Each structure stands twice: as C-alpha cells, then as structure tokens.
Amino acid sequence: MKQFFVYVSLISLLVSSCKSSKYTDLGDGIYADIQTTKGDIVVKLNHKSTPVTVANFVSLAEGNSPYVNDEFKDKRYYDGLTFHRVMKDFMIQGGDPLANGTGGPGYKFKDEFVDSLKHTGKGILSMANPGPDSNGSQFFITHKETPWLDGKHTVFGEVVKGIDVLDTIANVKTLERDKPEVDVVMNKVEIIRNGKEAKKFDAVKIMSDYFVEAEKAIAAKAQFKADFVAEIDEQRQAAKETATGLRIYTLQEGTNEKPKIGQKVNVNYAGWLPNGDVFDTSEATIAKNFDNFQLINQMHRGVFEPAVMTCSPDAQLIAGFKEGLLSMNVGQKVRLFVPPHLGYGEQGGGPIPPNSELIFDLEILSIAE
Template identity: 60%
Template sequence: MRKLLLGISTLLLLMTACKSGKYADLGDGIYADIQTNKGDIVVKLHKEATPVTVANFVSLAEGNNPFVSEEFKDKKYYDGLTFHRIIKDFMSQGGDPTGTGSGSPGYKFKDEFVDTLQHNKKGILSMANSGPKTNGSQFFITHKETPWLNGKHTVFGEVVKGIEVVDSIAAVKTGSGDKPVEPVTMNKVEIIRNGKDAKKFDAIKVMQDYFKEEEEVIAAMKKMKEDFAFEIAEQLEKAETLESGLKVLKLNDANGQQPQMGQQVLVNYAGYFTDGNLFDSNIEEVAAKYGQLNPGRRDQGGYRPFPMVYGPEAKLIPGFREGLQTMKVGDKVRLFIPPHLGYGDNDYGPIPGGSTLVFDLEITGIAE
C-alpha cells in the first residue's frame, strides 16, 4: 500500500512538472496562450513599455477586471469569443463579446505608443480602436508588416509560438464584413507569468492607478475649461465690436509687416466654444493641453502654421476672414464670432448650429 501511495505521489509530481514545463522555454516575462480551435498562439506581452494595455488584457483574460460592465464581472472575458474579422495578408481581429466590431468591456483607455514597438512584421499583437483613446478589449494579430498603423494602434505584444496558427487563421474563408464563414474561436486565453518580475506584476493595481489618474486629469481639465469660459465671458465685454458684429481683442500688437491683399499669410489658430471647449487647432501644444492631440495629424505635418489668403477672397468663414485682415505679422488676436459670421444656424461637423465661436489667431509670417 505504501509503495502504491508513493507511486501515485511520484506520478502527480511528474504530471505537475510536465504542466509547468509547457512554458518553461519561453523565458522570463508575461505571456498569453490564446488557445483557439485552430491551435494555440503564444504571445509575449510588453508589460514594461505598455503597462496599462497589458494590465487591461491580463485582467480581462483572468476575469478579475473591476471596471468591466456588470455582465462581464468575475468572468474570463476572452474565453469563448471569436476572431470576428479576418483580412488575409492584413490581420485577424478578435476580443469583441458581440462579434460585430462594436462591442466593449464597458470602458475606454488611453493609447501607449512606443517608438521601438512597431507593426513591422507578422505576429504583432496590437489594440483595435475607433480613434485616439478608445481602446477596450478588441485586439488584432498582424499577418505581415503594417507600418501605416504605427502611432494609431498600441502594439503590446508579439507571437513567440504558433505563428503557423496565425497563418492558418489568416487563410480561413470569410464572408460579409470579413467575418469567417466558420467561427474561429478562442476557447481559452491563459496568462503565464515566468520569473519574479512577471509574478509581481499587479494588473488590477495598474488599472486602478490609471483610472484614478484619469479622474484627476478629467477634474483638472474641467476646471481649466471653466476658468477659460469665465475669462471669455469677461473679455467679450471688453473686446472691440466692429460694424459687422465681430468682436476683436488684441492679445499681442507686434507692429510687424503689413500683409498685402491677396498674399498668403501663415496662421496659427485655435477654435473654442464659449464654454471653454476646444474644437480644433493647428497648434500641437494646444491640442495636447486639451487632450486632443492626433498622432496621425502630427505625423502628416498637420500641426504647423497654415497658409491662408489675406483679403476678402479668402475661403474662410466671414468672421475669421474679417478678423484676419485686422492683423499684421506677429500679431495675436482673440475673435468672438457670432453665428451669422460663422456657420449660421446649421450644424457643421462638431460645431452645433447657432454657436458663437472664439478663435485665437497669430500670423507667424508671409508664405513664400
């Protein structure tokens, strides 16, 4: 009997050793084993470079993320979900509980762009999103290098085992909306922690710290906008009113070069609503201050002085055009543009009909 017990104990020990040995050759770090009906894909997660994104993925996979909607509480979020969108020679996208591309865990979080992490090969793990700071649970794995996604989607891992499974998934037959005809299912997503640092990584604390910091940022932003709205209201009374109804407040009188009618001048601008909210700017620092910095626009040179015609022929809203003509090179003004000199009573993009607009303008030079 004693020999039998010893034999069973030895067998259990061997079984345990074999189980832990499955990932022993991966090296230190945090990994995810995405176990699909096509095979397993093991990805290494970049916890040092993208801690919030990794903490999000890990906590969703382990089912202990405290910020998810009630329906997802205490559930291993990814288990049973599908790769709902597969485009051969591009990427496989999954992680949406609705399987439509519009689902989320019930919150959004920031981007973590890192210059050394690029969409530069097959097997890159990256976050899907609908624009800046809209990350949730959806992710994708690349089939090849996709450099146009750099600075738009957060790279937070890469495939270290199972690249042939990535190829297999990429080759499935798809139908409408690039949805696989036969579901490609993530049966289970298992998180592996190898080494002391990986075991110390507290995904929940990272998420809690992030959202606490976000609350503080939001509160500070709210106060900044309220203070600016108060400043606008005070300045509106002091500004010079032109015959058209445009109000102009000189912020800096540089006594610079007088542009000639028809010349192109280089202009920095920032457009606000009277409640202190920014709706557009070509000044990078202003966009960043309001949390609206667009990396794509930045990379395309969209944050620089824009050339604009100086004169009545300029294709600008009337109030902007008139205000620009009150300026010389180096001048800075704040314009208060009533609706009839702006976009009128109709909605225009993010601008509601009937809006009074506030523009800060600076002529930085004459375009050559």
C-alpha cells in the first residue's frame, strides 16, 4: 500500500509540473500564450531588458494588478478583449477594453527604450500609446518591419510560435477604422514561466517599486519647477531692458570676441514658458528635469547638440531671440525675457500659447567653422 501511494504521488508531481504549459520546447524565460479565436500566438517577453513593461503586461494578464480601475480588479484583464485594429503589412493591435483605441487600465507608465530592441520585422510585440510615457494596456504585434516606430513605442517581446496565426489575423476583412468585420477575440492570455529566474519574476512588486519611484520623481520635478519659476521671477526684475522691451539677464560673462554679422555660431539654448514648462532645448541635462523629456527627445531624434545659428538681422529667428543673440559675445550666457510682441504674438504657435512671454537661455559656445 505504501508503494502504491508513493507511485501515485510521483504521478501527481509529474502531472502538476507539466500542466503549466502545453508547450514543452520554449526554453527558459517568460512567455505569453495569446489564445485567440484564430489560434494561438506565443510571445517571449523581454523581462530583463524591459522589466516594467513586462511586469505591467504580466500583472494585467494574471489579474493581480492593484493599480487598475475598480472594474478590472481581480480580473484577468486581457481575457475576452479583441484585436480592435488590424492592418495588413503593418500590425495588429489589441488590449483595449473599449475596443476603440482610447481605453486603458486606469494608469499610465513610462517608456523603456532599449537600443537592441527594435521593430525589425514581423512578430515584434510593442506597446501602443498616444505619446511619450503614456503606456497602459494596449499593445501591437508587427506584421512587417516598422523602423519609424523605434524610440516611440517600447518593444517588449517577440513571437516565437504562431506566426501563421498572426498572418491569419492580419488578413481578416476589416471595416471602418481598421476594425475586423468579425471580432478576433483573445479568449485567454496565459503567462508561462520557465526556469528559476522566470519564476522569481514578481510583476506586482516591480510595478509597485516603479510607482513609488515615479511619485518621488514627480515630486522632485515639481519642486525643481517651482524653484525655477521663483528664480526667473527675480531675474526678470533685475534684467536690463532694451528699447524694444526685451529684457536680458547675464548668467555668464564671455570673452571680448564678438561674432561678425553673417558669421555662424554654435549655440546652446533652452526655451521656457513663464510657468516653468520647457518647450525646447539643445541640452539633454536640462530636458531631463521636466516631465516632457520624452517629447523633446523625440523632437531631437534622441540627439541633443548645439545649434548652428547665423548672426544676422535677416536670420530666420523670432525678433527677441535674434536681438539677444546679436548682443552677445563668444562664451557669454544670457537669459532672455521675450515679450509677446517680440515672440509669437497674438497667434502663438505649437506649444506657445497666444500672447505668451518666452524665456530663453542662450550661450554662444564658439564661432562655427
């Protein structure tokens, strides 16, 4: 009888160790088995390179995220959702409870861009979002290479099984706004953990740690911004006013060398609104102090470097910026307070509201060769 119980126990152990996945050849790592009405797509998740993004996906899939809206609490978030947007030779997109591209779990989190993870071909799993650092639950799987999405959408996995299913979904008949005529449903998204390291991956803790640090960063940036606004308010009063109404505050004295009219100069610059919001800068160290760093980073395509500007009354620059630049020597750094009539005036432009003062830091580094 004792022998019988030992035998039964061994059988139970073997069964329990195999029942976690129907795939036995995946190797170590964390995988997501996306079981759809068209078949299964298995993706390997990049939990080492993009831990927060993977933790978000895993905690949503397993239904244990404490950060979702109440309607999603203790529910397997992705089960029953659809691929609401399908574009052949581009991508299939899902993960939206509203199925219209606007839904999410009730929170947003940062981008995790990694140089080695790109949209290099068919089967790349990436986060869908409306802009920088605004990820939620929506994701897409590429149907071909999409390099223009690099640096805008976080790549966090790749299809290892079910490419044929991806092809099938990508080729379904669609209606207006690329919505499939017949819903393609994710019946279940099952997370598979193979190996000791994968089993130790604590998605909820990773998300918890992220949000704690994110709150600290938000508070620090808010304080930095408040201090900066107080600083510029003082400097505005102390700045020298020109006949046009431009105010110039010297931050750093330069040399005796003054650029000649028509010469090109290398310039570091930064521009702010009066409330302390930065709208552009050539210096990454400045941009990183503000909430919209990713947006500015995208504007510069990830490359921050001095701008080459022409010292000329005919330069294509706003009047206040140009006046300030023409007043400077090499090595000098100034802070300009540009009134609306010397800036973008009543119409504003881009991130600049109508009738807004602008604050610019300018530093002429050298004469451009």
